[in-house]
Amino acid sequence: MSETTIPVKIVNRHLITEFEGMRYLIDTGSPSSFGKGILPWDNESIDLDAMPTLIDIESINNHTDLGLAGLIGCDLLFKRDLTIDLPSKQLVLHDVGCPELPSMKLTDVMGIPVLQDFDVSGVPQRMCVDTGAMQSFVSESIARGLERVGTVDDFMPTGESFVADLVELEVVISEDHHKIKAAVAPGLLTMLRAMQIDGIIGLDVLQHVSYTFSYANRCMAPVLRFA
Numbered sequence: 001m002s003e004t005t006i007p008v009k010i011v012n013r014h015l016i017t018e019f020e021g022m023r024y025l026i027d028t029g030s031p032s033s034f035g036k037g038i039l040p041w042d043n044e045s046i047d048l049d050a051m052p053t054l055i056d057i058e059s060i061n062n063h064t065d066l067g068l069a070g071l072i073g074c075d076l077l078f079k080r081d082l083t084i085d086l087p088s089k090q091l092v093l094h095d096v097g098c099p100e101l102p103s104m105k106l107t108d109v110m111g112i113p114v115l116q117d118f119d120v121s122g123v124p125q126r127m128c129v130d131t132g133a134m135q136s137f138v139s140e141s142i143a144r145g146l147e148r149v150g151t152v153d154d155f156m157p158t159g160e161s162f163v164a165d166l167v168e169l170e171v172v173i174s175e176d177h178h179k180i181k182a183a184v185a186p187g188l189l190t191m192l193r194a195m196q197i198d199g200i201i202g203l204d205v206l207q208h209v210s211y212t213f214s215y216a217n218r219c220m221a222p223v224l225r226f227a
Contacts, residue, residue, distance in 0.1 A: 002094040004042045010086070013134040014064055015203060017091070022069040025060065026091065028077060029130035029157070029200070031111035035070015042093050046076065063155045071132075074111045078215050084131065085210035086203075097214035103221040109195050113213060118201075119225035125198040126180065129213075129220070133202030136169075136182040137192075139227075142199065143167045143184045152183055162187060170227040171205050173176060177227070180204045 006018045007025055015026040019040055033039070034053030039046040048070045059074050061068050081097035105116040109128070117124040120142055135152060146167040155161045164185035181204070192199070205224065213220050 003007075004092040006093070007089060008091055009087070009089050010203065010207070012064055012066060013203065014066060015086075016066060016068070017072070017133045023067055025064075025066070025068050025071045025132065026077070027071050027073055027130070027132035028113055029128065029132040030071055030073035032075050032129055033071060033073040035068070037069055039070060039072070039161065041072070041076055042079065058059060063152060073153070074108075074113070077221035078108075078111070078113070078213065079215065081212065081214040083204060083212045086207045087210065096220040097212040097217065098219045099214070099217050101212070101219075101221040102223050106215070106218050106220040109197060112219070113215075114197060115201070115220060118198075120198075120225060125199050126196060127199045128192070128197050129206070130200045130202055131206060133200050135204045136171075136180060136202040137164070137185060137200040138167070138169070138182045139193070139198050140184060140186065142226075143182075152181075154185065155184065156187070156191075171208075171224060172226045172227050173205075173209055174222045176208070178205075178208055 006017050008015055016023050034051045035048040035057045039048050057068055080093045080095055083092040107114050107116050113129045115127045117128040149164045149168050150166045151163050152166055153163055164183035166181040166183055169180055169182050171180055
């Protein structure tokens, strides 16, 4: 099957794509897609009105001011292997990804991509990869002893607003080092811990290089870690 390339961009710190003048949020933190209208996707026409959802797209619009018509979740993003290339402002849907590259073990929880043994200062953690997150999140245990360097306003998947403390971390992607400010949000992380997830890798990490995901091969590349 041929590749499908989808242009994307970050607007108001959220990852979106546009089809026929309509905006859609790209969200690997959502197991399913939903919204309004017909979405042209990988040579198919997807009726978003027929997709079940527990969240009204307008509740997301109220927090983001993006004028979204819908959200594209894991059910569509991971029907095939996926490359998220934010430096080139594109997603690529394709087949057979990352078997020959140094990679990390990828699994899923309720369809959401989760890195099974993500290295946080030498300690393996289960981290979900969420393009719907403006910044990464870490648990209180990871943030313990780190200086708080500010706060960030955000909102839960269910729509409630919250304020989270920020801590500075270093992310190492292959051999490149980047500083990020990860959030510590007890309410959100409690929900994640119920799913046995220790934190979130967000756009602050994903924006630096191209990443390939393969559910078929259970891998994500390149290798990254928190120092």
